[in-house]
Amino acid sequence: MILYLMCFALFLVGLYGLLTKRDLIKIILSSAIMGYSTNLFLVLFGYRRDATYAILTPNNSGQAMVDPLPQALVLTSIVIELGITALLVALAIRLYQKYGTFDITKMRSLKG
Amino acid sequence: MILPYFVLLPLLAAFLIALLAGKKDDWAIALSFMATLSILALSVFGFITMREQTFTYAMSGWNIPIGICLVQDALSLFMLFMISLIALTSLCFSVQYIRHLAQDWKYYALFMLLLTGMNGVVVTGDLFNLYVFMEIALIAAFALVAYGCRAEEYEASFKYAIMGGFSSSVILIAIALTYSSTSTLTLAGIAQALPGLDQRLVMWIAALFLVGFGLKAAAIPFHTWLPDAHSSAPAPISSMLSGVLIKALGIYVLIRLFYNVFNAPPLFMNLLLIIGSVSIMLGVFLAIGQWDLKRLLAYHSISQIGYILLGLGLATPLGILGAVFHLFNHAIFKSLLFYGAGAVEMVLGTRNLKKMGKLAHLLPITAGTNMVASLSISGIPPFNGFFSKLILIIAAIQAGHPVYAFWAILGSLLTLASFMKVQRYGFYGEVEHQKPNIMPGKLIHAAMLILAVICLLSSLFIVPGIREHTLDPVVDVINNKIHYIELVYGRAL
């Protein structure tokens, strides 16, 4: 249980950063932390005590295995987050070109 | 089976565009038109011949408990038809509009990926698969919002991506909780397992899904990204986002989850009613003060999404009918309004209503179709918006919620007021204009005229005799709630 609560704490760290930071790079990092906490949460559900990895090899047939599905899901979600982070970094670089700063309080072409 | 091709054709088109297109965009345009036309034809064919049945398709030959399945029923075919129709007109509009911005094949590849994602969300019957397709659509949408390379577009796209990332995290947590408690990710399997669980946990999962997909649907407490993203994007993309993306990723998934999986829990139906009515009013109030035409339209999207949620929250067959009908109508007239705004922006280079003025003589077709769409959105007979709003209001009264009915009427009146402002200042104002050096071409006019005609024709959907073959099968799928389980498992293989 404590592990799940710590995951939630990590999620809140990300959310806090997302809401309070003004630097584009820090916002991207906060968003990434939030994603990692979710992935950790998901992969923890697949864990079984004293179980081996979920791949059939000549040595470990017959033993209890961890649940492989959350691992596959997490791998997919990591790839998705990689894509989103790359896109966010590209946007941050372009915003830096336009404004000469990473500070979001100085970017004011959208309002209302 | 036609089901996998809804995803495969646009995906193949996107990759072939990336492979074949050199510097020019001819190949890209041809390929994307071919893909969109063929999925439009497939969805029409599917809706005409198979609307009463439910089919499943097991991906890579693995059957339901193990593999991913795709599910085809009247609701998904209806959504597919709507998506491909708007996508086709958007492509027609794009050819000249995007050449005016930059001649580039990347736009079409991204457009096809957007289409892939939305079609995938609609056809899939697996929760995580839905998440993956949703992200494909969203990443394409982030890139397309920033396509015009101006500072405000980057800013809007950044904001959209951050909000999208947050909502995706929330949805992923909900998926993790669902998987840990039901041990399955197939929607029908989840629906089967849910009644046996601790109901408090189910409510928490449902609440997380409501926050996540409510953010995608831009219902009112989660709407802040929408006006920026939808008003900054290129006009055909605005119409795709406002017309179908928020419905395919937001409303459709909410319908599927809350009706077919969670069996319409009364608590969440009431929440949808409240969110819907607040969205109607706040959206229209925020819209009425805007002078930026596209921003005004974007705020109206929030308000119209409110009507759809209101109909869904009523949870009566008539309310659902109104919601489904309004879903379709909103896609048509909102896209048309965005095309009008895009054509004006292309010709005059401004979106400010005060600078538009006398456009009725300069752009007669744009002004005419915009008038049709404005009348339609503000609920004037005989256009489609009138009928769907009428059904929603009658349904609210029948369900014993006269307050919500009154609320909807008030929202509709305010919508009329704000579109009178658009017509008065935007198209029949005082500012005179010189003959501009760029005029909308034939394809743009074709896109606008097609949608204007559909605005009028789709009122016929409600006529008895046609209704039984168009809207009723869709309403049945939604109204049958967790009968969905038997439909999916009954025809597995």
Next chain:
Amino acid sequence: MKDSHGMTPIVKTVTRVSVWLILLYGCYIILHGHLTPGGGFAGGVVIALAFLNVMLAYGKSFTAEWLNIRLLKDIEAASITLFLVLGLLGIAFGNAFLANFLGKGEMFSLFSSGTIPLFNIIIGIKVALSLFLVVWVLADIDSAKGGDL
């Protein structure tokens, strides 16, 4: 990333040796994806890191000569198209999209499990190239002034 001459000779010498080992390891992971932990994605990331090592140690201009970036972009688009074509062959020869249509072979041998190793190889190429190209393109943007991607 501006400095096109790269890092010190020590780093360059180490990289010259290690990059081939990293590439070999990536290929090993991809090829044994159906037998051991790892697979197309993990191996692809390792290969991309080998390329990025060269880019960091020797600088961009050397890497641009060493690798044909234009060709890499084409291979990347081609690999994913090939993936879809293989999936469609599953419809043609099997019973569904992505279905297996090759012999399953003997358990635990390198040439086994039907189409899965082929998909692993394609995914490995795709991941390696796209990850490398993403960083390449991001490093290409001159952050001081505007430029087109």
